[in-house]
Each structure stands twice: as structure tokens, then as C-alpha cells.
């Protein structure tokens with residue numbers, strides 16, 4: 001296991017233990033590192049930085065082990081992607097007016113980090129974005145990408161050198177940032193590939209949302225896949241630390257069918273295994289509910305436009 005330090009303060013001197021780890025012997029399986037799997041309350045030891053309030057896992061698996069787990073992870077989100085696609089598409093449209101001066105979507109280049117099977121890249125093309133690119137470590141996810149975008153996805157972990165510098169108008173990351181062991185390095189790599197005035201649109205868990213605070217260690221965000229868990233304050237801090245101007249941090253409204261909310265809720269596993277497939281077949285289970293359920297969004301810009 002590897003020890004971590006606060007990504008904002010770069011020290012572990014102010015650490016306070018919040019939760020002891022719940023790791024079983026077989027904690028590190030690729031199924032457990034698959035996107036949007038049913039939460040199982042397996043997590044690392046969690047600490048909070050007393051300086052800035054950032055919550056993080058410590059210690060964690062090595063970079064090599066994490067890279068291998070994500071490479072072998074499988075796609076489990078199937079039809080939920082339909083709903084996520086619409087949510088992310090709405091927030092992308094709200095960013096258009098903040099694109100670098102004079103750039104219209106059809107001239108804009110968009111990069112998505114951790115694009116899974118490319119469902120959002122396809123949405124961005126349909127929303128009129130001229131050029132899209134993605135990067136995704138899961139071989140299984142990329143193999144399932146639609147023809148419209150598969151050739152635009154690099155199968156790798158996002159890092160320096162994969163894309164030209166000074167190239168993109170907007171970089172997006174959805175439910176990715178809290179999975180990263182080196183968030184500062186990733187933000188610096190984002191800065192390099194963005195043009196002056198380029199935007200970042202990130203959506204991830206908000207550990208400060210009332211839902212997550214109320215559930216404590218039972219919250220699905222307290223999970224082995226998450227290394228740093230941000231709230232609106234620590235999210236803004238880490239972007240500013242890396243030279244971004246934060247334009248907006250906001251609660252995200254997600255719209256999902258009732259059966260999906262039930263899947264993510266802290267309900268007994270036996271109940272979920274029996275009830276969710278049944279619920280999915282009923283019209284009640286497929287009723288869509290929009291809710292600010294504990295995700296945050298951030299829009300930030302790099303200087304120089």
C-alpha cells in the first residue's frame with residue numbers, strides 16, 4: 001500500500017482519521033473498479049485534512065495496481081448512460097457562452113477524460129461540437145463505443161503527451177476526478193492541452209452534500225474507487241491551486257429512473273438483488289426522478305484568453 005498526502009496542502013501533518021478501512025482480502029478486483037457498479041461499502045481508511053477539509057483515502061493501492069484494475073474493469077452502466085448523457089449534455093450547453101472568445105461549438109475541440117464507452121462524446125457531436133476526443137483505460141468500455149466515436153478514443157490513462165499542447169477548447173471529466181491518485185498532475189496536464197481561455201467542466205461526487213453527510217460511511221461515495229473526495233470548497237481550492245479561474249461550482253441535478261436510485265441507495269444487498277430486476281420491469285420502477293442527490297459541478301477557465 002502507498003501513503004497519500006492532502007492534494008491541496010501537500011502534507012499529511014493535519015490528518016484526522018474519519019473511517020477505518022473495510023478492505024477484505026480480495027478487495028482489489030476489476031469488478032470493484034467498474035463504473036457505476038452496485039456499491040458494496042468496501043473502502044480504504046479515510047482521513048480528513050485539518051487544514052483544508054479535503055477527505056481522502058490513505059493508504060491506497062499502488063499506481064500500477066490501480067492502472068491494471070481500471071484496464072481490466074468492465075462496463076456495468078448499460079442503460080443508465082442514457083440518463084447521464086442527457087444530464088452532462090445539459091451542463092455542456094450551459095458552458096457554450098464561456099468558450100474562448102469567438103469560438104462556436106462547431107469550431108470547438110472537446111476532450112473527455114475517462115469517457116467510458118463514449119456516450120457523452122457522441123452526445124457532444126450531436127450537440128454540434130465540431131471535434132471530440134476521449135481517453136479511457138477500460139478495454140471493455142472502449143470496445144463497446146459506438147462507431148461514431150470509437151476511433152476518437154485513446155485507450156490509456158490520461159497523462160502528458162497523449163494529446164497536442166494548446167489544442168482543446170474544453171476538457172470534461174464526469175465521475176472521474178475522485179478516482180485519481182494524482183489530481184494535481186492531471187489538472188496540470190489539462191492546462192497543457194487547453195488553449196488560452198480554455199474551459200474545464202468537471203462533475204463528481206460532493207462529499208459535503210447533505211445526503212452524503214447524513215449517510216456517513218454508509219454513503220455510496222465512501223468507496224474503494226475514490227481516493228480524494230471533494231466538496232464545493234475543496235474542489236474550488238484544488239483548481240485555483242493549479243492556476244484555474246473558477247467560474248462556477250454548483251449542485252448537479254441528476255435525472256434517473258427509480259430503479260437506479262434504489263440501486264445506489266444504502267439498502268440491504270439481498271433486497272436489492274431481488275427487487276431491482278423486478279422494479280426495472282415495472283412502469284413505477286422506470287419513472288424518472290430528477291434530484292440534486294449529491295454531485296457537484298465545476299466550470300473553470302485557464303488564463304490568457
Ligand SMILES: [Zn+2]
Nearest residue numbers: 006009049052
Ligand atoms: Zn489539506
